[in-house]
Amino acid sequence: MPTVRIPPVLRTQAGGQKQLQILGTTVGEVIQALTSAHPALRDQLLTTDGTLNRFVNVFVNGSDVRYLQELETPVGDSDTLILLPAMAGGG
Known part of the structure; x- marks a missing residue:
């Protein structure tokens, strides 16, 4: 099963887990x-129509899925997905 790394900002919604093994053959299946x-992660990761939220980046083995096949990007058992929400700030 692919490994999903959960950043600190999303760990509360993921039961405090740093990483999880999640069944799926595409990024979309893994996120689903x-x-x-x-369920608390849904609003963070997906829009109401089920597409990837523009404020979160998903990387498979270091490659941004937006430059691959987005949610249709294939994943295998040895792959690692990293969820990286965009941070805002400044002054």
């Missing part, structure tokens, strides 16, 4: 399974 197991 992740949000089914941890």
Whole structure:
């Protein structure tokens, strides 16, 4: 199963987990399974129509899925997904 790394800002919604093994063969399947197991993550990761939230980046083995096949990007058992919400700030 692919590994999903959860950043500190999302760990509360993921039950405090730093990483999880999630079943799926595409990024979309993995995110769907992740949000089914941890519903509080859904609004953080996906829009109301089920597309990837523009304020979160998802990387598979270091490559941004927006430059691959987005939610249709294939993943295998040895792959690692990193969820990285955009941070705002400044002054």
